[in-house]
Amino acid sequence: MPAQGQHRKPRSLSRLTRICVIAGTGGVAIALPLVGADIASAQTPASAPAAVAAQAPHAAPKAAPKATQYKVVRGDTLSKIATSHHVAGGWHRVYNDNKTVIGSNPNIIRPGEKLTLNGPNTAQHAVVKKAVPAPAKKAVKPAAKPAAVKTTDSGYTKPVGNAAIGTPYHQAGSNWSSGYHTGVDFLVGTGTPIHAIAAGTVVSAGWDGAYGNDVIIKHPDGKYTLYAHQSQLLVSAGQTVTEGQQIGLSGATGNVTGPHLHFEVRTTPYYGSDIDPVAYLAAHGVTV
Ligand SMILES: [Zn+2]
Numbered sequence: 001m002p003a004q005g006q007h008r009k010p011r012s013l014s015r016l017t018r019i020c021v022i023a024g025t026g027g028v029a030i031a032l033p034l035v036g037a038d039i040a041s042a043q044t045p046a047s048a049p050a051a052v053a054a055q056a057p058h059a060a061p062k063a064a065p066k067a068t069q070y071k072v073v074r075g076d077t078l079s080k081i082a083t084s085h086h087v088a089g090g091w092h093r094v095y096n097d098n099k100t101v102i103g104s105n106p107n108i109i110r111p112g113e114k115l116t117l118n119g120p121n122t123a124q125h126a127v128v129k130k131a132v133p134a135p136a137k138k139a140v141k142p143a144a145k146p147a148a149v150k151t152t153d154s155g156y157t158k159p160v161g162n163a164a165i166g167t168p169y170h171q172a173g174s175n176w177s178s179g180y181h182t183g184v185d186f187l188v189g190t191g192t193p194i195h196a197i198a199a200g201t202v203v204s205a206g207w208d209g210a211y212g213n214d215v216i217i218k219h220p221d222g223k224y225t226l227y228a229h230q231s232q233l234l235v236s237a238g239q240t241v242t243e244g245q246q247i248g249l250s251g252a253t254g255n256v257t258g259p260h261l262h263f264e265v266r267t268t269p270y271y272g273s274d275i276d277p278v279a280y281l282a283a284h285g286v287t288v
Contacts, residue, residue, distance in 0.1 A: 156284035183264035192250040212254025228262035
């Protein structure tokens with residue numbers, strides 16, 4: 001094999017020119033000879049059209065012209081290339097089909113760059129950047145409703161606004177040290193206002209291990225309520241609160257897999273003295 005560097009370009013060029021003439025008048029032989037010029041330089045020009053005819057006997061002359069490769073040489077411009085190769089759509093088409101190679105400035109092309117001419121790929125390029133807009137999904141409506149909560153005549157109210165219940169009370173599982181779920185989980189996003197279910201006195205407010213930031217309130221009936229995993233606490237120990245008063249914001253602190261309010265009712269301030277929180281609320285006229 002002779003060194004190709006010297007000979008290749010001129011030969012391709014002359015072949016390109018010739019093929020263009022053929023393409024311009026007949027059209028059939030447009031693709032393969034050009035590819036051949038690039039790849040199989042040993043092939044003679046004469047043999048190429050024959051090969052094409054043999055391969056695609058039924059191809060209509062105007063059937064989708066295949067993409068051809070053209071190597072930019074010194075002195076080329078897009079419009080010159082488009083004109084000399086009869087690219088339908090002119091230099092705009094050449095540019096559109098080769099933006100990734102050429103870059104943002106169609107006036108600058110560099111010798112050696114390989115351009116695709118007359119390719120059937122226009123459609124592809126047109127749809128490339130169809131960004132699929134991610135549906136704005138809000139996990140749970142955070143604080144959509146203002147802090148106003150509906151209180152009941154009984155003096156009790158919900159700890160959060162309308163929210164689905166996740167893990168129910170007493171569900172057995174290895175996640176809990178007592179062997180079962182000691183409260184009820186309300187599925188609310190981080191930042192949802194949390195309310196004292198009844199008037200009382202804050203026993204503790206702060207970090208509480210697996211509970212994250214929680215608030216424990218003692219109520220006049222001797223029961224305690226606990227509000228866990230809060231992102232922000234708005235009360236402190238010793239403080240008295242009224243029914244429905246906002247005591248913090250929900251979150252995902254402590255041992256959680258996601259934001260929610262873990263709510264407990266206890267007979268003492270201590271872990272393990274829990275009673276059914278949903279039944280307790282229901283007994284006071286609050287349905288969750
Ligand atoms: Zn829980």
